[in-house]
Amino acid sequence: MLGYIRTDAKELRLREHESYRALYCGLCRRMGKCTGQCSRFSLSYDFVFLAALRYSFGREIPEIEKRRCPVHPLRPRPMAKPSEALTYCAHASALLTYHKCRDDCRDERGGRRLRGYLARGFFRPAYRKAKKALPELDLAIRESLSALSDYENTPDAVPSADRPAALFGELMATVFSYGLSPSDARVAAAMGRAVGHWIYLVDAADDLVEDQKKGRFNPLLLLFENSPTSEDLERVKLSLTGQLMRGEQALLLMDSFATPEIKEIIYNIFYLGLPSCAERVLEKAEKQLSQEKRDP
Amino acid sequence: MNDPYYILGVSRDATDRELRAAYKRRKKQYRSPTLGQRDLRDLTDARKKQIDEAYRQIRRARRSEPALSFAECVLPDPTLGAQVRVLLEEGNFGEADALLRRAPVSARNAEWYFLMGRVQEQRSYFLDALHMMDSALRIDPGNAEYRTARETLKQTLEEQGISCKRSRKGRWSKADWGECCCECVGEIGCECCCEVCDGPC
Structure with a gap:
């Protein structure tokens, strides 16, 4: 579920790219301080998007300083200084990573299940620290993932890909809006709902052909009766656009952004990064489907 | 394959416009042979005839397809469809969804799929909505209401989607x-x- 929320780097100005990297490095450093050095292995650009949003909603301005890091020891790099937004993202990342590992232990089989057990043990110390800082968020994530798991394990009378995606969207809505004022929480939750729904469908499309081969659960396979076609992928593409349209309504309601660079980063991710990622995933699925048809 | 849809390269739920465009496209592929290809003229002519016949067959079938009887078009319990439409107008999508799900599997005909699609569309479940509407059109391809609703949704997503x-x-x-x-x-x-x-x- 990670790795889909990226910028289209070619369209970023250099100062925006530097700001983006500074948030990434700042988040990594913050994760090391708040949730332990092991948690830094779960760092991803997806949480940089969340950090950019939280800076804007929290009316905080990221301050950049040059620090060295263990991975790049030679030259100091621009890093965002510690802030509430980064602290929150560090804790949220630890909680979501641990719960994802827990789900893999329960739902997956074979190599993935073993990896889930190992990863769960590896990220447990980080989880404990994050749970101490945000116990209500941990409970909300646990309940949402449990509802999602119940849905996935219970056959639905009317097969649907959007119902589990909406459950995941609700989880993201909680993560995006936790701790904000009521008016900001509404906008953040709407954005989270749309982005979460989008992520779930893109992840399902990414694993479509592999899940078909290995007989794993995939909501799109259920909807398309285990034989997806190009027309089905066209429908997925349109529905992904629809979800981004919902998110755009929330984006346009955001009154202010932390800095002009943060605004450009968020717009770049939303208008360029996400659609191009969806296109890439669907093209790959289309290619794999046609290869399957040629050599079954 | 003798399937006219396969010959024209369109799906069964293509609109008349798409069908015509596909027919023109296919005909264009087999225009008069240029130098060096005259020895294939008979095969080319046969292929052109096949395309014409496929197009005529589909048009004839669509025009003269016996309309589903009223009983087949609407839900077996005629009040269910009316109730769902009222709930849709009131904006009570959750209740409409629950009502449709309670209907038995035997009641899932074109109208059921169409109304399910409308409900999912209002809940922003666009993938399910498109899937349901296409299923409705597969059962009742001549229904203008279903076709208009599907085309409107598709158009909205294609043209007004973010870019x-x-x-x-x-x-x-x-x-x-x-x-x-x-x-x-x-x-x-x-x-x-x-x-x-x-x-x-």
Whole structure:
């Protein structure tokens, strides 16, 4: 579920790219301080998007300083200084990573299940620290993932890909809006709902052909009766656009952004990064489907 | 294969417009042979005849297809469809969804799929909505209401979906707000002055 929320780097100005990297490095450093050095292995650009949003909603301005890091020891790099937004993202990342590992232990089989057990043990110390800082968020994530798991394990009378995606969207809505004022929480939750729904469908499309081969659960396979076609992928593409349209309504309601660079980063991710990622995933699925048809 | 849809390369739920475009496209592929290909003229003519016949067959079938009887078109419990439509108008989508799900599997005909699609559309479940509407059209391809609803949803997602450009001035503008006269967005050195770019690009 990670790795889909990226910028289209070619369209970023250099100062925006530097700001983006500074948030990434700042988040990594913050994760090391708040949730332990092991948690830094779960760092991803997806949480940089969340950090950019939280800076804007929290009316905080990221301050950049040059620090060295263990991975790049030679030259100091621009890093965002510690802030509430980064602290929150560090804790949220630890909680979501641990719960994802827990789900893999329960739902997956074979190599993935073993990896889930190992990863769960590896990220447990980080989880404990994050749970101490945000116990209500941990409970909300646990309940949402449990509802999602119940849905996935219970056959639905009317097969649907959007119902589990909406459950995941609700989880993201909680993560995006936790701790904000009521008016900001509404906008953040709407954005989270749309982005979460989008992520779930893109992840399902990414694993479509592999899940078909290995007989794993995939909501799109259920909807398309285990034989997806190009027309089905066209429908997925349109529905992904629809979800981004919902998110755009929330984006346009955001009154202010932390800095002009943060605004450009968020717009770049939303208008360029996400659609191009969806296109890439669907093209790959289309290619794999046609290869399957040629050599079954 | 003798399936006329396969010959024309369209899906069964293609609109009349798409069908005509596909027919023209296929005919164009087999236009009069140029130098060096005259020895295949008979095969080319046979293929052109096949395409004409496939197109005629589909048009004939669509025009003269016996309309599903009223009983087949509407839900077996005629009040269910009316109830769902009322709930849709009231904005009570959760209740409409639950009502449709309670209907037995034998009741899932074209109207059931169509109303399910409308309900999912209102809940922003676009993938399910498109899937349901296509299923309704597969059962009842001649139904104008279903076709219009599906085309409207598809058009909204295709044309008004987000796609943005950033101009040199750093402003984000949606692609559907109008194209710049010279497609200069993002290019340096353009001296065009137009309404979309609001001055020099």
